Amino acid sequence: MPIVCEPRDRAEHLIRSVDGHVVAADSLAVAAQLLERDPRETLVVIGPDAPMPEVLGFASALRVSRPAAGVVLARDYVDVTLLTKALQAGIREVVPADDLEAIGAACRRSRDLSRRMLAAAGTDDRAPSAGREGEIVTVFAAKGGSGKTTLATNLGVVLSQGGRLRVCVVDLDLAFGDVAITVQLDPVRTIVDALPMAGHVDTTGAASLLTRYRQGIEMLLAPVTPGDAEKIPPKLVGELLAVLRGMFSYVVVDTPAQFSEHVLTAMDASAHHVLLSTPDVPAVKNLRVTLDMLDMLSYPKEIRSVVLNRSDSKVGLTAEQLERAVRSPIVAHVPSSRAVPISINQGTPITLGNPGHPVSQAITRFAEEYLLGGPATHADRQPRGRRGRRSA
Ligand SMILES: Nc1ncnc2c1ncn2[C@@H]1O[C@H](COP(=O)(O)OP(=O)(O)OP(=O)(O)O)[C@@H](O)[C@H]1O
Ligand SMILES: [Mg+2]
Known part of the structure; x- marks a missing residue:
């Protein structure tokens, strides 16, 4: 189930924007635990209240440990500096927190990408792995x-x-x-x-x-x-x-x-x-x-x-x-x-x-x-x- 990370009452708003059932986490630490418990989960939506340095650390770590999983970040204010940092940390999309439709679309794109990445890894019994490239x-x-x-x-x-x-x-x-x-x-x-x-x-x-x-x-x-x-x-x-x-x-x-x-x-x-x-x-x-x-x-x-x-x-x-x-x-x-x-x-x-x-x-x-x-x-x-x- 996708994880929505948002500490306050705004979680409801975010949860509605993601298709299907989700599980809520009121901090990134909880989100990390939930991810660990569900190794097949591929989507984490992070709300605007999560502190940015923590968000960047979380996304960078996830990119290494679970490259097929994607982070969609909802923010109240989006500027170039934030976008650049997000991109560098491997966050897939940054969307305005009040745009439910944009959040929903970003989540669908991220899940679609994850599906393709997992399909890529799963269909090839000679898929390149450490030390062996195509x-x-x-x-x-x-x-x-x-x-x-x-x-x-x-x-x-x-x-x-x-x-x-x-x-x-x-x-x-x-x-x-x-x-x-x-x-x-x-x-x-x-x-x-x-x-x-x-x-x-x-x-x-x-x-x-x-x-x-x-x-x-x-x-x-x-x-x-x-x-x-x-x-x-x-x-x-x-x-x-x-x-x-x-x-x-x-x-x-x-x-x-x-x-x-x-x-x-x-x-x-x-x-x-x-x-x-x-x-x-x-x-x-x-x-x-x-x-x-x-x-x-x-x-x-x-x-x-x-x-x-x-x-x-x-x-x-x-x-x-x-x-x-x-x-x-x-x-x-x-x-x-x-x-x-x-x-x-x-x-x-x-x-x-x-x-x-x-x-x-x-x-x-x-x-x-x-x-x-x-x-x-x-x-x-x-x-x-x-x-x-x-x-x-
Ligand atoms: N073995 C073949 N028998 C018959 N027709 C062929 C054969 N190989 C290629 N063709 C035809 O030749 C034409 C050119 O082929 P293709 O587009 O693959 O060449 P290309 O080298 O990629 O061309 P371009 O330099 O324009 O990109 C196509 O119409 C293709 O159907
Ligand atoms: Mg050609």
Whole structure:
């Protein structure tokens, strides 16, 4: 039962604003005892009479001991200083004490976030825990339309293993991201909402940015408003990826068709670079340039996988000619099929809608052979970024 902490008669007022039954505590010490007795409780509403230093101490401690639990703070006066301190202590929302509706809405949002965080922790038997972080997989091609988004979303599906593993797909194509539309998600929350968290992103903050796709798969969607892409500093991307790596077994990053600072930040944090090409001369040339660039930046070759999309297109280039041209083995061949655009128009990745299709099989085989490893190798595959830019 949610805990409402308010010493005076105003407790009634607060209690009415929270949906369902609540338990009242007349001090933060009592609230802490109640929480201890109910390890599954995820919401504490603190009224305006609780002294601020105590509130901040309570929230900071709770953030560490029960990260999925949320604190909603009702205050008579709300100013920037109070908001900043509250944010730093991990309080989820600060609302005016006389606005019942706002308190109710804040409580619903906090409980929804807690539910998602707990679901995240509960569905993944290989969820990253102390000392074991998830792996970031960046899918890149320097030529537009190579199939990055198709591969990234389908890898998200395959890597989640039917919801057994926790996967996050990050749309880093900040200006023209189409992950949301590809899987028919409404981008209510996007990476732009991370801007106020810059410098202090934590798991609660990161979880609040995500959109659930299906069991085991969450997505961090790209901005929808023109101009928002430029507001995202590359450093924030690095910060978000570092936090997401701690929350998911796999973080699959879809990218734009250019070597932006954001892409390089993702590459730095990645345990796998999946480089795509199609069998046409400009795409192969761009792949060659990409590989040269990655070499120049001292990214290790061992984390690289070259994947050929539309590999059976009859355009005159054989796989051998391609391998010679890019001086790299092609580890997966994804055939061309009308079923791919059809799956996108239907909003269901082909590996989900038609797992037996040759395209799905090729992507699944690639994920199983090159990305999904046993626990022994899992720990070894930590990011090995560019020299001097190694991510935290
Ligand atoms: N194996 C395939 N067979 C047939 N069509 C494909 C295949 N892979 C991708 N496509 C189609 O090619 C188009 C481009 O794919 P996608 O959007 O995944 O590429 P992208 O690299 O993300 O493009 P952009 O650079 O614009 O972001 C889509 O219409 C998709 O349906
Ligand atoms: Mg794309």
